[in-house]
Amino acid sequence: MVDIYQVDSFTTERFKGNPAGVCVLDKFPDAKSMVNMAREMNLSETAFVVRDNSEFKLRWFTPTFEIDLCGHATLATAHILWTEGFWEKEKPIIFNTRSGKLTVNLINDDLIEMDFPRLEYSEVNEVPSILIDGLGGITPTFKGKSRENYLLEVATEEEVRGIRIDLSKLLECEMHGVIVTAKSLGKYDFVSRFFAPEVGVPEDPVTGSAHCVLASFWSDKLGIAKFKAYQCSERGGEINIEVLEDRVLLRGNAVTIFKGKLLEKLC
Template identity: 35%
Template sequence: MGRGYQLDLPCFPPQPVEEELNSALQAILPQRPVASFRNFENLFVELADETTVRSFVPDLLRIGRFHPLGLVITAPGRAHDFVSRYFVPGAGIPEDPVTGSIHATLVPYWSEKLGKTHLSAFQCSQRGGHLLCELAGDRVLITGRAKTFMKAEIYLPD
């Protein structure tokens, strides 16, 4: 992969999930999670393997009940350090194709788990995307390719 674009994001280390949310998460998953954690805007679940992440059929109505929280599922990857998928139906996003911001929590999680600061990630939505990630102190650097799909101008009030 060529250099591409790089995002420089604040690191949001994983936080514990409240027991009631943990129970609700388990009810929508195909198997018992390896781990669950959260940040300020999303719930994260580690599943056993990449195949389970790729084959997951989301119950968008149940996931939408977590509104405004999104749901990220992740697992160790075969060709990448980890894979993920991201669902936010409560905000009108059934599945986001490739999401930089979720990696501000996934990178510190997998960095600690795998004992390395440079990671290869793949978000395995239908479109999918490969990201090169680095944990750099309190920052997460994410490099990947991007395709322009929209151009717009935003006007702020005076």
């Protein structure tokens, strides 16, 4: 039987932050079985983790396919490994992933720190008009791209919070997703939202990998290396960020919502 958990990441409150599924396995089944399990969990990402001597192998799946990097599901997996006794809380966890080795530490018994790659971006002159229409006609003050994602800055936090997407128009864009961000005038340094309908996630509640890009962008823009960020989706979530030379430290909390057992082998 497979141990299955659901965890809310980047929050200290139940039913906030970003929910992720976590499956603790003895070995990975085939990819189709993991996609089916992710589809059954019906969350933006489900993580599958296997012990490998003193380290762990970690893979992430949306309800449609495997992805290269996922922050909130990594945080959820580390939380489960520590709280359920799969790993000692005093020891860091090393995950081997499609994005290389990711080291995760537990700070003060509840705050989790993830060492992730810093993702760069580049400015572009134009973005598809249908993308702007799909975001409700926002007015970007900066347009950029990072890998398969667009990165758009707008003038105010209110504009970010007020976005109402047109899903059909976003699905016509050739992109993995789009990050929209603005400087915050409140207790946070910046806010953001992330939309990725192409991978089955119309809006992701809190996105660790997007903040690997946002960390680079806001560090360049503001000339500082430490941030407190808020992803202002309906559920919402907080991320504390520290920018290093080519790495980003993402810090957040997690809450277990439920645990159970898959009654048959995942194959």
